[in-house]
Amino acid sequence: MSHANRTPGAGPARRGARWERYRVTYPFSAKDQAGLWGLIVGIVALALLLGWALEMRGGTVIVLAIPFIISWYENRRTAFQFDAAGVRFGQALLPWQDVTEFVVATPDAEHALIGARLRSGATPPTDPTLAPHHPAMPAPFHVAVPRGKFDLDKMVRKVRKYAPPHLQIVVAEPSGERVASQAG
Numbered sequence: 001m002s003h004a005n006r007t008p009g010a011g012p013a014r015r016g017a018r019w020e021r022y023r024v025t026y027p028f029s030a031k032d033q034a035g036l037w038g039l040i041v042g043i044v045a046l047a048l049l050l051g052w053a054l055e056m057r058g059g060t061v062i063v064l065a066i067p068f069i070i071s072w073y074e075n076r077r078t079a080f081q082f083d084a085a086g087v088r089f090g091q092a093l094l095p096w097q098d099v100t101e102f103v104v105a106t107p108d109a110e111h112a113l114i115g116a117r118l119r120s121g122a123t124p125p126t127d128p129t130l131a132p133h134h135p136a137m138p139a140p141f142h143v144a145v146p147r148g149k150f151d152l153d154k155m156v157r158k159v160r161k162y163a164p165p166h167l168q169i170v171v172a173e174p175s176g177e178r179v180a181s182q183a184g
Contacts, residue, residue, distance in 0.1 A: 022158040023081040024114065024145045036073045043069065079143045080114045082163060087116065089143050092125030094118070096164050104152060104180065105172040107136035112150040115139030138172050156180050 043065045081088040086095045094116070103115040115137050118124060124140055131144040156169055169180040 022083075022155055022162075024079050024143075024149050025077040032073065032076050035076070036069070039069050039072070079145045082158075089114075089116065089125055089141065090127040090130050092127040092130070094122075094125060096167075098122035099167060101139075101167065102155070102159070102169045103137065103139040103142070103172055103177075104155075104169060105134070105136040105138075105142075106147065107134065108147075110147055111144045112147050112152075113137045113142045113144055114150070115142030136172065136174075138177070152180060 075091070078088060079090065086093050087099050088094075098118050099116050099122075100119050101117040103113075103117060105113040105115075107113065113131070113134055113136060117139050130141050134142065134144070152169075152171070159167060159169055170177050171180045
């Protein structure tokens with residue numbers, strides 16, 4: 001029996017055993033990589049210490065900690081994501097009912113800007129990792145992502161299939177704004 005919803009936006013979409021999502025990550029960061037390896041070394045050291053002091057199996061500590069380490073690292077690297085829980089810009093999570101449009105701008109060959117317009121009365125996110133205002137982005141907040149990691153066609157497909165039906169993607173260009181459509 002399939003758990004996938006047939007109607008877009010009818011509720012959280014599920015494919016197989018995992019939630020569907022669209023995710024764009026920040027570029028590789030040596031600082032984040034160092035943090036990941038630091039956590040791994042710390043957990044192994046804690047496991048060895050517990051194994052020695054409490055005669056406990058250190059492998060249990062490692063196995064239990066791995067999902068938390070992976071989740072932490074994945075959250076640090078996520079610039080933009082939408083899934084069943086809502087929409088994430090950096091570390092800020094917005095509920096689906098607050099978002100009316102995604103706005104995409106590509107001011108140069110290196111970066112894509114992904115922003116959102118909110119319904120009247122919704123509180124914009126306050127996250128220090130969000131990019132400062134850019135003249136090419138008409139939305140009140142956005143994240144800047146590497147152009148090579150951003151796929152507008154994939155984002156359009158995922159929004160049409162899994163997001164609430166009121167949501168649309170607008171492409172901001174120097175000549176004006178247009179609603180995004182799939183190429184092909």
